[in-house]
Amino acid sequence: MTESDQVTPTTVSDELSNDVMTVTRLQVAIAAAESPAQSALTKLTLETDTSTPAGLFDLLQQVTQLLLEQRDTWTHFGASSESFEAIAAAEERFNQLSLQERAKFSAETLTNVDGVVRQKTEQAEPKTETDGYLVVTLLLGTAHDAPLFTEVTQVDQMRDRLQTILMLDPAYLLVLEVLWTPQQTDEVLSAAELETYFGDLGAIA
Amino acid sequence: MRCRQELMRNTVIRLGAIALSTLLASTLSVRLPTSPAAFTSTRLTWGADAFAQRSGGRAGGGSFRSSPRSSSPSRPSSGGGSSRPSGGYSGGYSSPSRPYGGGGPVIVPVPAGPPPVYYPPGGYGGYGSPYPTTTVTSGGSWIVGLIILFLLGSVGLPMIFAFIHALTQGSRAGIQRGDQELFNDIFTVSKVQVALLAQARSIQDDLNQMAEAIDTSTETGLLQLMQESVLALLRSPENWSHALVSSETVNGFEKADSLFSTLSLQERTKYSVETLTNVGGRRSSKTFTVNPDKGPASYILITLLVGSAHDQPLFPAVHSVQELQLALQKLASMPAEYVKVFEIIWTPQDPGDVLTYDELLTQYPDMVQL
Numbered sequence: 001m002t003e004s005d006q007v008t009p010t011t012v013s014d015e016l017s018n019d020v021m022t023v024t025r026l027q028v029a030i031a032a033a034e035s036p037a038q039s040a041l042t043k044l045t046l047e048t049d050t051s052t053p054a055g056l057f058d059l060l061q062q063v064t065q066l067l068l069e070q071r072d073t074w075t076h077f078g079a080s081s082e083s084f085e086a087i088a089a090a091e092e093r094f095n096q097l098s099l100q101e102r103a104k105f106s107a108e109t110l111t112n113v114d115g116v117v118r119q120k121t122e123q124a125e126p127k128t129e130t131d132g133y134l135v136v137t138l139l140l141g142t143a144h145d146a147p148l149f150t151e152v153t154q155v156d157q158m159r160d161r162l163q164t165i166l167m168l169d170p171a172y173l174l175v176l177e178v179l180w181t182p183q184q185t186d187e188v189l190s191a192a193e194l195e196t197y198f199g200d201l202g203a204i205a
Numbered sequence: 206m207r208c209r210q211e212l213m214r215n216t217v218i219r220l221g222a223i224a225l226s227t228l229l230a231s232t233l234s235v236r237l238p239t240s241p242a243a244f245t246s247t248r249l250t251w252g253a254d255a256f257a258q259r260s261g262g263r264a265g266g267g268s269f270r271s272s273p274r275s276s277s278p279s280r281p282s283s284g285g286g287s288s289r290p291s292g293g294y295s296g297g298y299s300s301p302s303r304p305y306g307g308g309g310p311v312i313v314p315v316p317a318g319p320p321p322v323y324y325p326p327g328g329y330g331g332y333g334s335p336y337p338t339t340t341v342t343s344g345g346s347w348i349v350g351l352i353i354l355f356l357l358g359s360v361g362l363p364m365i366f367a368f369i370h371a372l373t374q375g376s377r378a379g380i381q382r383g384d385q386e387l388f389n390d391i392f393t394v395s396k397v398q399v400a401l402l403a404q405a406r407s408i409q410d411d412l413n414q415m416a417e418a419i420d421t422s423t424e425t426g427l428l429q430l431m432q433e434s435v436l437a438l439l440r441s442p443e444n445w446s447h448a449l450v451s452s453e454t455v456n457g458f459e460k461a462d463s464l465f466s467t468l469s470l471q472e473r474t475k476y477s478v479e480t481l482t483n484v485g486g487r488r489s490s491k492t493f494t495v496n497p498d499k500g501p502a503s504y505i506l507i508t509l510l511v512g513s514a515h516d517q518p519l520f521p522a523v524h525s526v527q528e529l530q531l532a533l534q535k536l537a538s539m540p541a542e543y544v545k546v547f548e549i550i551w552t553p554q555d556p557g558d559v560l561t562y563d564e565l566l567t568q569y570p571d572m573v574q575l
Contacts, residue, residue, distance in 0.1 A: 042262065056265070059265075087540070092539060095537065095539070103440055105440075108262070112263075113264070177265030178262075181261040183262035187260055
């Protein structure tokens, strides 16, 4: 692959034991009309044990695989990866990114965090439009000493990044959050909403 | 002011001290879903909102501090493992126990890095250290020995020193950057106060539910409460009306403690009845008699007070919605270990009670209109 060799760890034990951490965000918008991704995410969330590292890693792999399979329906994408010298700084950045994304939802109708599953239903307003978007966000905190990648401008690069994530060493994964909207099947994210809340994503020409 | 009698209702959730000694997988981990009823009703009142609701899903877990390394026996306390001492300070007067009276720096972590045993393989192995001993003695040639010693000395030793040097440098830098704030005796007390238009009533239900459900006696619950309440605020920026934030850094646990208590008392004296409290895991509620003569409900006032380990104030004063957004984000993003005390106070607490525009002006004159 073209750029999957960008990760050049010094020594494995060193990276895992030092305080340098990397926070990575991968975000993909999918044309919701023809995508089975929404129900797949719900199913994965309900089935995964998020209280164990193995469960988290499994979730990461499944979601990444799901996104790669849906490549033909991607409409927008964005990714960033930053390294931090101190745990506290990495943790703060992770929290910040998570909060930013979560604030875009009006309610969290399904959550599975640290093994605790919660569900609730929101009364959906009848939708006039049928085509809309589904935005999936992956947030990772890993033990890498250098960013996982530099910048992502082409859709091919985005695919390569996701493949890099797929091949991640399980020991490196410290924190994971998968966020997606809309979660309820009777909702769609309109083009205007996508523009308002996810305006920083690059469109696929 | 007649307000004293009427301006009551409210909730105070106070959380006492948090002993910071746990592994705290907390920050990213726990979140209660926000209350069901809440956002639905928000939406109904938002008539003008062009956008419909956006349900979201969320799955995840883990922690930066529960990484494999903390279980590694060779690095006792370097990265925030379970042996890290607490520097906690307790909040306000209601907290019965104060784990570490003086708070502040207790133990400086040992330098990070492998123990000394670790060096030889790197230092000697590459330079054939087993060799010299055998060849030199059996061959009896002390010249060869000297040469090898010389080689070792000129090449090997500097490398070893460089290696050790790099290790100590690295770990020292790590401690300074990452941990010094946590272990010194400097604290920051921050206050974020937001007045919301009364149509954001749903946030009241939200907070009430959180106060009922969350266990405020644990560090995890505390963080969860802070993040969830900030998130509830961040989700309704269209209802923000007035705001006031402050962040002050003080030297010494005692000062931080008294500053926090002062701020808390200031807010709590602005209403006469605490109708719902959840402090240090103890809940209580009182009934409130609604005064039917009061005007229409106009505002809901929410105050967040946070005592943290930061050495610098967290944010400057805010004048706009964007600045308040940043301040709120800064607050809720702070690493788990930094949070020492958290308190959320809101009024009115009782759904039938109201806070009028006049009351807002008289009781909270310093707030800035957004």
